[in-house]
Amino acid sequence: AQSVTQLGSHVSVSEGALVLLRCNYSSSVPPYLFWYVQYPNQGLQLLLKYTSAATLVKGINGFEAEFKKSETSFHLTKPSAHMSDAAEYFCAVSDGSGNTGKLIFGQGTTLQVKP
Amino acid sequence: EPEVTQTPSHQVTQMGQEVILRCVPISNHLYFYWYRQILGQKVEFLVSFYNNEISEKSEIFDDQFSVERPDGSNFTLKIRSTKLEDSAMYFCASRRAGGVYNEQFFGPGTRLTVL
Numbered sequence: 163a164q165s166v167t168q169l170g171s172h173v174s175v176s177e178g179a180l181v182l183l184r185c186n187y188s189s190s191v192p193p194y195l196f197w198y199v200q201y202p203n204q205g206l207q208l209l210l211k212y213t214s215a216a217t218l219v220k221g222i223n224g225f226e227a228e229f230k231k232s233e234t235s236f237h238l239t240k241p242s243a244h245m246s247d248a249a250e251y252f253c254a255v256s257d258g259s260g261n262t263g264k265l266i267f268g269q270g271t272t273l274q275v276k277p
Numbered sequence: 278e279p280e281v282t283q284t285p286s287h288q289v290t291q292m293g294q295e296v297i298l299r300c301v302p303i304s305n306h307l308y309f310y311w312y313r314q315i316l317g318q319k320v321e322f323l324v325s326f327y328n329n330e331i332s333e334k335s336e337i338f339d340d341q342f343s344v345e346r347p348d349g350s351n352f353t354l355k356i357r358s359t360k361l362e363d364s365a366m367y368f369c370a371s372r373r374a375g376g377v378y379n380e381q382f383f384g385p386g387t388r389l390t391v392l
Contacts, residue, residue, distance in 0.1 A: 194378040205281065205368060205383035206320070213378035252320060256378065262333040263308060263372060265381060267320040 164189045164255050168268035176276050181225075181240040183271045185253030188234065194256040195236045196265065197227055201249045209251075212236060223247070248275045279303040281384035283369050289390045290359055298354045298387045300369030309352045310370040310381060311344065313337070320368065326352065359391045 169184040187193055194213050198206040210221025217229040227238045236253060250272050254265040282301045290296050302309050311323040324334045326344055343355045352371075356363055366388050370381040 196380075198383075203385070205385040206370075207383070208380045211378065211380065213376075254320075262325040262327070263379070263381070264310065264322045264325055264333055265312075265320075266322065267312075269319045 164193065164266050166253050166255050166266055166268035168251075168253050168271050170271055171269060172272045172274065174274040174276060175243045177245055178242050181238070181243045181247065181273065183238040183251050183253075183273065185227075185236045185238065185268060186234050187236060187253075187255045189255055195227075195229060196254045196256065197221065197225070197236075197238050198252045198254060199249050200252065200270075206252065209238070243273075243275045245275050245277065248273055279382075281369055281371055281382050283367075283384035283387050285387060286385065287388045287390070289392065292361055292391055293358050296356050296359055296389065298356075298367050298369075298389070300352045300354070300384055301350055302352055302369065302371030303373075303382055304350070305373060306371035306382070307374045308332075308372045308381075309344075309346070310372075311354050312368045312370065312383075313365040314368065314386075315362075315365045323354075323367075356389075359389075361391050364389055364391045 165188045167186045196211045197209040200206050209225050210219045212229045220226045225240045250270050252270050253268040284299045309326040314320045324338045325332045341357045345353050366386045368386045369384045372379045372381045
């Protein structure tokens with residue numbers, strides 16, 4: 163069975179500092195991995211995805227993530243945090259062997275950006 | 278830009294009552310999903326729907342739940358007899374045809390409160 167673990171339910175950084183949100187996955191088949199962001203009172207919006215092409219994936223709003231098979235990780239980073247990055251971030255895995263495409267989510271990480 | 282819409286944004290109901298949560302997926306999408314998020318917990322998969330039938334459902338999706346695509350545009354989730362533990366945010370999502378790596382687009386959610 164697939165699973166996702168996000169280390170740290172709450173991360174706080176200063177504006178301009180590096181953002182690092184951690185995600186580890188477990189999958190018996192090559193995974194497809196996603197990062198979604200949820201702003202208050204809004205739905206989940208895709209930041210980026212890994213689909214077995216390049217291991218370093220660039221997404222919207224300056225975010226990127228690196229797929230590391232040896233570490234079963236897909237950590238999300240941004241070089242310089244902005245106040246508008248404050249939100250809930252979810253890592254998710256999709257089973258590539260099936261055809262439903264259901265997403266298995268991690269617990270989520272709340273990012274706080276301090277001025 | 279096309280988006281997934283959900284109504285109502287907030288539904289309050291008495292335990293034992295039936296509720297119907299409504300979603301309008303993006304028009305050219307073929308795969309539809311319901312997820313839920315109990316307050317403070319992770320987003321959980323409920324059911325996927327393709328070609329007018331359920332393609333996969335989770336253990337949560339018991340006989341009290343049903344889904345329907347009644348008219349080619351709406352996608353509904355019905356809970357026949359609500360329980361206190363059904364209180365959660367319910368998200369609808371849709372994706373286009375093709376591989377499961379294609380992005381799922383999420384609606385803003387319906388907050389269901391069961392009293």
